[in-house]
Amino acid sequence: MTDLDLAKIGNILKNRRLEKNMSIRDLSARSDTAASTISQIETGKTSPNLLTLKAICNALDIPVYSLFMEDEIANVHLVRHNEQQTFIRNISNGKALVESLITQGKNEMWGAVIDIPTDSDSGSFAHHGGEELVFVLEGRLRFELENYRNYELEKYDTLYYPNYVGHRWINEYDEDAKILIISTSPYKF
Numbered sequence: 001m002t003d004l005d006l007a008k009i010g011n012i013l014k015n016r017r018l019e020k021n022m023s024i025r026d027l028s029a030r031s032d033t034a035a036s037t038i039s040q041i042e043t044g045k046t047s048p049n050l051l052t053l054k055a056i057c058n059a060l061d062i063p064v065y066s067l068f069m070e071d072e073i074a075n076v077h078l079v080r081h082n083e084q085q086t087f088i089r090n091i092s093n094g095k096a097l098v099e100s101l102i103t104q105g106k107n108e109m110w111g112a113v114i115d116i117p118t119d120s121d122s123g124s125f126a127h128h129g130g131e132e133l134v135f136v137l138e139g140r141l142r143f144e145l146e147n148y149r150n151y152e153l154e155k156y157d158t159l160y161y162p163n164y165v166g167h168r169w170i171n172e173y174d175e176d177a178k179i180l181i182i183s184t185s186p187y188k189f
Contacts, residue, residue, distance in 0.1 A: 007044035009053075009067045014042040016060045030059035084113075092120035102180075109184045116141060116169065116177040125166030130185030132167070134159045139177030142170045 017027050024042075028035040033055055040046040041056070048056075050064070057064045089099040095117040102111040109130075116122075116139070125146045134143065136153045143151045143159055146166025151159055161167060163185050171177045 004047065006041075006047055009048075010042040010044040012062075012067055013038075013056060013060065016062055017042075020060060022060075027056065027059055031055040089114060090123050092117075092123070095120045097122065109182055111180065111182045113137070114179050114181060116171045116179065118171055118174055118176055121170040122168045125168050126163075127166050128163045128185045130163045130183055132161060132163055132181060132183040132185070134169075135180040135182075137178040137180055139171070139175045140173045141177045141179070142172060144168050144170070 017024070022030075024035045024038050027033070027038055031038075031052075033052055037046070037048070037052065038056065041048050041052075053064050053067065057067070084100040084102055086098060086100040089097040091097070097117070097120060098115045100113045102113060125144075127146075134153070136155050136157050138155060140152065140154045143153050144167065145151070145161055146168075148165060151157075153159060163183065169179075
């Protein structure tokens with residue numbers, strides 16, 4: 001959430017208090033917070049400080065961060081195999097590198113499955129923000145981290161790296177490869 005939603009925070013706290021069969025006075029005693037302050041917070045009429053929120057949340061047995069999370073159900077996305085957006089990532093030595101996005105919607109990370117034919121590569125070193133994790137599903141490939149080192153990755157190997165380090169892959173082996181890539185960088189294609 002970009003703006004502090006006082007009504008939402010108040011509703012979460014009130015609902016949790018009622019679930020625990022607590023009156024405002026009970027919560028006041030357990031959190032050492034004035035009953036009038038709790039009432040104003042629950043109705044969204046005041047913006048509580050962090051120490052007050054922590055005391056109330058401790059008394060209600062909920063983490064403070066839960067007050068600032070968006071609706072969890074809205075953040076769950078199922079993408080069926082036939083719904084994956086597939087496109088040509090690039091052409092290398094006349095062979096198409098096919099990428100299928102396995103995530104959709106506004107996410108903090110994105111994922112894709114990439115088919116990498118033999119004798120092909122991802123192009124020049126990529127540099128961007130965030131982090132990436134690569135998991136080899138099939139075959140083998142050489143993964144290069146610019147000015148660092150090369151990794152020979154085989155089936156089920158995993159490689160993690162920060163994206164500001166230049167990175168690229170090369171399939172110089174006699175079999176096609178397939179990787180799963182998960183990244184926290186903004187996705188552009």
